[in-house]
Amino acid sequence: MASNLTIGQRIAWYRRRRGLSQEVLAGLVGRTTDWLSKVENDRISLDRLSVIKSIANALDVSLGDLLAEPSLFEWSDDRGSHSIPALRAALTDYRQLSPMAVRIGQEEPPSSAGLASEIAEVWKAYQSSLYTKVVERLPVLLAEAHHAERFSHGDARHAALGVLGQVYHAAASILTKVGEADLAWIAAERGLAYAQESRSQVVTVSLLRSVTHALLANGRYDAAIQLTSDAAALLDDDLPKATPDLLSVYGTLFLAGSMAAARAEDRATTRAFLAEAQESATRLGTDANHAWTAFGPTNVAIHRVATAIELGDIQVAIDIGPKLDTSALPIERRVRHALAVAHALSLWNRTDEALATLLDAEKMAPEQVRYHYLGRQLVLSWIRRQKGKPSFQLTDLARRLRIV
Structure with missing residues (x-):
């Protein structure tokens, strides 16, 4: 399916392929036929993943099928034409899974210290939203790390x-970002x-958080909530003497869990998870980046905005989001928050402010805006709402996002 379809158009496409009438599908998700007709014709924007997930369930498709296909990475002379397929091949290479696959005469493996330095560079690139660089490096790094372990x-x-x-964690993170939910699950x-x-x-809790994000990407919200609770219970005895690294990964675990709870429309659990994350942030005392988490009070506030949007509390997101100073955080966090703010402003019919916010985000991290489904869907919805000719700014942005 072409990547320039809105979510509403995708719903209509899958509904027709299923042979369902609007009346039947609307009944399956507890909505009116008029509501579904407006969704399919882009007169109503679906602002909550919980609603999109319910429609996906009714159509028996994945959440990713309705959000959009994964984006294609740009080719360049220096990077060549190998991107996600190369990472997919590395993840599914049977030789990485079998101890019998050791090659005779293979060179001496890299040291753990050298590999740790390389994975640190990958995380720096990820937090700088240099996604192509991350994807380019990971297949080789994955092979090197397996070789060292053997x-x-x-x-x-x-x-x-x-x-x-950690290498698999980085792979799961970037694959989630670009819409490869199934591959992200394998990596996590x-x-x-x-x-x-x-x-x-610390590494174990980091990977538990990665699994939580992979469950989120696959629309398995209840499982993500349960994993958050189960993982936290394992750390109860260690929290009083937790290091900054452990405190940070513990806090971000609850931030991921709060998103799952919000998408499951569980307000009580959302509040509880955010409160637990806030307590860890308070103990930490400041915004930091221990264990590559970008965790601290500001990241908790970012998730208060994001969960408010998922729960339909747009006024809360509008009140908090635009005023939040994220300048001390890595670019990836700043831009993800900007996408959420643009989304909230758009839902409040403040399209000009939303577009300005998205354009500012694109200046900071063009790859992140291009590859995130939300940026593409916002631009598509704005173009389709225009009664006249779209503005040059909007049309030019759509071209850069490869959706026109």
């Missing part, structure tokens, strides 16, 4: 396993297995 013993092997878990699940073997509590 030839290590004792404490060195535990260190190598920890790095391997596999990374968690290696993290647990590493005996590193």
Whole structure:
């Protein structure tokens, strides 16, 4: 399906493929036929993933099928024409899974310290929203980390396993960002297995958070909520003496859980998870980036805005979001918040402000705006709402996002 369809148009396409009338599908999701007709004709914007997920369930398709296809990465002379398919091949390479696949005469594996330095560079690129750079580096780094783990013993092997878990975490994170939900799940699940073997509590909790995000991307909100609660329970005894790293990954675990609860329309759990994250942020005392989490009071506030939008509390998002100073956080966090603010402003029919917000975000991180489904859907909805010719700014943005 073409990537220039709105969510409403996708719903209409899948509904017709299922042979369902508007009346039948509307009944399956507890809505009126008039409401569904307006959704399919872009007269109503679907602002909550919980509603989109209910329609996906009724149509028996994945959440990603309605949000959009994964975006294609740009080719360039220096990077070549290998991107997500290369990462997919690395993740599904049977040789990474079998101890019998050790090559005779293979060169000495890289040290754990060297690999840790490389994964740090990948996380820096990710937090700078340099997605193409992340995707380019990960397949090679994945092979190197597996090679190091196979030839290590004792404490060195535990260190190598920890790095391997982090590489899979980075893979799951970038795959989630670009809409490859199924691949993200594979990476997160596999990374968690290696993290647990590493005996590193911080790496393990980081991968539990990664699994939570993968569950979110696949629309499995109840499972993500349960995982958050179960994972937190494992850390109860260690929290009083938690290091900044552990405190940060613990806090971000609850932030991910709060998004799952909001998408499941569970207000009580959303509040409880945000309160738990806030307590960790208060203990930490400041915005920081321990264990590449960008965790602190501001990130908690960002999630208050994001969960408010998911729960339909747009006024709350409007009151908090535009005023929030995110300048101390990594670009990825700042731009994701800007996308949420643009979304809220758009829902409040303040389209000019929403467009200005999105354009500012694009200046900071063009790749992140281009590859996130929300940026594309906002621009598509604005173009289709225009009664006359769209503005040059809007048309030019649509061209850059490859949707016209």
